[in-house]
Amino acid sequence: MPAKRLSTREMLERLVSFDTTSRNSNLELIAFVETYLSAHGVSCRLIANEDDTKANLFATIGPADRAGGIVLSGHTDVVPVDGQDWTSDPFAVVEREGRLVGRGTSDMKGFIASALAHVPEFLARGPQIPVHLALSYDEEVGCLGVRPMIDAVIRTLPKPQVVIVGEPSSMKVVNAHKGIQSYVTKVTGLEFHSSQTHQGVSAIQYAAELITFLMKLADEMRERGDATGRFRPPYTTISVGTIKGGSAVNIIPRSCTFGWECRPLPDLDPEEIITRFTAFAEREVLPRMRAIYPQAGIETSVRARSPGLAPEEGSPAETLVMKLAQCNSAEAVSYNTEAGLFQLADIPTVVCGPGSIDQAHKPDEFIELSQLAECDRFMMRLAEFAGGA
Structure with a gap:
């Protein structure tokens, strides 16, 4: 019996039905994809996390031992819907006015759906160049899953020619x-009666100093700007x-905790901001806190870095993908992806x-049907290219 074919829309409906919010496992979605690919004769390799609750999936269509392959990369996790005002079930695709609504339709199960739906087309053309599918977990919480996949698989492959991250x-x-x-x-400061400010160490007040320093740094970065003029905002x-x-x-208050982030331009020293922040905390703020309470502290931990x-x-990536996408120029964006890794x-x-x-x-995240159609045309051109046309 021939393997079942699914349209991009049908595939997207299946993918969205799996609640792969980053706090959850993605294994049901991965099992579905593995079964689908196996039915088409495509074997998969899974790279699990430490507690086996999540996994990356890597599969190759065509000659796995050949260099110059093309990697189609996408993350399977989505952000939470908690507290958002959805007008329909976030995990069931609904069509409205030429749009498909559902969590992950745009970010980024639409791309994955199109790639998977076109597996039969890749196979039918007898690919001379391998097409690799790389599906990761936990992109939304720091690009965590793709790192072990790169280490375990990508670096051991005959070197791919191109990676296309389908954000x-x-x-x-x-x-x-x-x-x-x-x-x-x-x-961490020292609790005391609020009438005795000279004896206590207010964690909130010192945190405010640290935040003020960050805002001054932000102003400095704004003044430096972006020499290329390509980003929005341009700094x-x-x-x-x-x-x-x-x-x-x-x-x-004895304690105060704040979460902060920076989104550096590609040419900025990645250590500059945290180094300057740490130096200010240790040289300018902490000594004054410890003059009153020696056990006072300021601790900064990394949540995510990409x-x-x-x-x-x-x-080769820019040249090929511009041809496949029929674009004449490349753009810059301010959001982050797994591409840098x-x-x-x-x-x-x-x-x-x-x-x-x-x-x-x-809420009510959507993707235009016209965008899926454009991606489908992209995949068909890729299938022809990989087949040697």
Whole structure:
């Protein structure tokens, strides 16, 4: 019996039905994809996380021992829907006015659906160039899953020619994006009656000094700007997203914790901001805290770090994907993807995928049917290219 074919829409409906929010396992989705590929004679390799609750999937269509392959990369996890005002079940695709609504339709199960739906087309053309499928976990919480997949599989392959990361770019070719570094800083002071401010150490007040320093750094980065003029906003950004501290207005607070991030331009020294922040905390703030309470502390831990994508104009990736996407130029974006990690593995990489980043992470996330159709045409051109046409 021939293996069942699924259209891109049917495949997307199946993928969205799996709640792969990053806090959950993605194994049911991975098992579905593995079964689907196996039915078409394509074997898979799974790379699990440490507790076997999640897995990456890597599969090759065509001659696995040949260099010059093309990697189609996508993450299987999605962001939470908690607290968002959805007008339909987030994990069931609904069509409205030429759009498919559902969590992950744009970011980025639409790309994965198109790639999987075209596996029969890749096979039918007898690929002379291998097409690799690389599906990862936990991209949304720091590009965690793709790292062991790169180490375990990508670096041991005959070197691929191109990696295409299918994040939503409206099917435009992206050759540069910012990095992301996110941190949690915990300030520990000394509780005291609020009338005795000279004896207590207010964690909130010292945290405010640290946040003020970050905002001054943000102003400096804005002034430095972006020499290329390609990014929006055109500078490295720094922002504080969460803060928690204190227990009552008449108690000098013992602790305060805040979460912050920076999104550096690709050419910024990735250590500059955290190095300057740490130096300010240790040299300017902490001594004054410990003059009152020697056990006071400031601790900053890394939540996530992922590199930017530096432009490689005229690279094999840019040249091929511009041809497949029928684009004449490449763009830069401010969001982060797994592309920078592939680039660190010395593989030319670009971003190109259906849907708009403007819809990602929002209630009633959607992808235009026209975007899926454009991605399908892209995949057909790729199938012809891999088959030697």
